[in-house]
Amino acid sequence: MPNTAADQLLTDGFDNKKISHEIRLLLNCYLEKIVMAKKPTYEELEQRVRSLEQDVLKLKWTEEVLSKSEERFRIIFNNAPQGIALANQSGRFLKVNSAWENMFGYNEKESQQLTIQGITSPEDIKISTEKLADLFRRDIGCYRFEKRFKRKDGSIFWGDLSVSLIHDLENGFKIALGVVVDITERKRSVNALRESEGKLNAMLQSIGDHISMMDEDLNIIWTNKTAEKIFGKDIIGKKCYEVYHQRKESCEPYPCITLKAFRDGKVHKHDTQVIDQYGKKMFFHCTANVALRDKEGKPTAVMELSRDITDQKQAESALIERGKELENKTHELEEVNAALKVLLKHRDEDQQHIEEKIVANVKELVLPYVEKLNNSRLNDRQMVYLNIIKSNLEDIITPFLHQLSSKYFNLTPREIQIAGLVKDGKTTKEIAELLNSSTGTIDFHRNNLRKKLGLRNTKTNLRSFLLALP
Incomplete structure (x- = not known):
């Protein structure tokens, strides 16, 4: 015999139905509330049973999802490469993962005796405490910042800390979930980069x-x-x-x-x-x-x-202007030089003409009378004066002889004298008479002149050669 109205109902109306134990319990509770009330029909009971069965299925599905979610959370929590910890409002750690233990050097039991302040570098304790208190007080959801942490061995490292507030609805309290990423190397790299940039900037600025x-x-x-x-x-x-x-x-x-x-x-x-x-x-x-x-x-x-390069450009401009001035001056000097050359040429020609005229006049108007005096009977004193006059006159009329002696050093004074007379067109006989020498002596000196002047074994006329000399 059925023990309850629900059992009787299930036995009478749902003999061919497979009803779960949960449905039976829910149905018993439901019937206990309504057994003294109006008795429902079998159709109403069947509909209500189906509704209750759907509610139970949803409840079981939710439990399964929550169970899987919790399992996933445990897997992520325990295997995450970042350090993860749960802490209460006072900052005491409730649970930490393996990465957190490796990061700080504490095992899980030691960690549960620590607070956030105990793993924080002294420089950052104040700001860490204020942020945690503000998280719980204002329920701001989360915060993130970079801070210095202290390991069990006392060493300091930089970490990127993210903290979120988690509500435990079942137990009615809040906990903080913190995730720490070690950014010490990144900080060093950033500081090295900043230092390098600073040096580069200082260099460029200098x-x-x-x-x-x-x-x-x-x-x-x-x-x-x-x-x-x-x-x-x-x-x-x-x-x-x-x-x-x-x-x-x-x-x-x-x-x-x-x-x-x-x-x-x-x-x-x-x-x-x-x-x-x-x-x-x-x-x-x-x-x-x-x-x-x-x-x-x-x-x-x-x-x-x-x-x-302003100074350089100005100097170049000045040099260009100076070059133009020098070019103009050079042109002017070239014109002056050309004019001077013409004047000098005219002067040389005039001087040569005057010299030739003086020489011709002395030879034609003076020297004949000097020779006559030389052949006349003069006393010794008069002969001295006559020789002085004759010597000076020869110096005046014979610039050619000076040029010839300076060009040909090996000529004797007598050879130079005879060369001058040859140049003037004197014959050997005339020269012999003028120099009171024999014609043979004069021919001897003429042959020496040809030899010393490089005319030996050539057909060049001696007088023509002497006339061609400058």
Whole structure:
């Protein structure tokens, strides 16, 4: 016999139905409440049983999902590479994973005796305590920041801490879930990079030349102090052609060396004129080269190094002007020199003409009478005076003889004297009479002259050779 109304109902109305134990319990509870009330029909009971069975199925599915979710959480918690810990409102740890134990050096039992303050570097205890208290007090959900942690051995490391607030609805309290990532190496790399950037920036800032960096749209994105000193401190973000050349459009000839560097990635140079913030014109020797590239290697920024060559350009201009002046002076001097050459030629010709005239006059008008006096009867005193006069007259009329003696050092005084008479057209007999010598003596000296003058064994006339001498 059925023990309860539910058993009787199930026995009478659902003999062929497979009813779960949970449905039976729910149905018994339900019937106990309504047994004294209006008795439901079998159809109503069947519908209610089905509804209760659906509720039980949903409940079991939810339990299974929760169980799987909890299992997944345990797997993630225990096997996560990051250090994960659960802590209460006072900061005491409730549970930690293996990565956390390896990170800090404490086992799970030791960890449960610790608080957040106990694993925090003294410099960051205050801010860590304030953030945790604020999390529980204001229920802000989560927070994240970088802080210094302390291991069991006392060593310090940097960690990226993320803390979230978890509500335990079943037990009615809140716990904090913290995830720690060791970023010590990243911090070192960042600090090394910052130090390197600082050194590079200090080096670039110390360079006396103008340095600026432009993007592909020719916007100035960085400059050194020299550039700011020349063009002003408010030039970042402006177009380079507006700042350096006070232009409204790109420089000519187009494209400029900066755009050329963007296009072909090569180094380009040129000299250009710029205008400083006070309107003063300057000359720069500029070198443009790619400074930054993206992951594909495409240039994203070009650096332009410009050296002030204003003094050099001014010196070059002065040299050019000086060169033009020298060229004009040279032309003037050439004209003067040509005129002087003409004057000197005329003077030489006039001097030669005068000398020839003087020589001819002395020979024709004076020397004959000197020879007559020489052949007359003169006393010794008169003969001395006559020889002096004759010697001086010969010096005056014979510049040729001086030239001949200076050119041919091996000629004797008598040979030089005879050469002068030959040049004047005197015959051997006439020369012999003038020098009170025999013709044989004169012929001997003439042969020596030909030999010393290089005329031996040639048909060159001696007088013609002497006349041709300068």
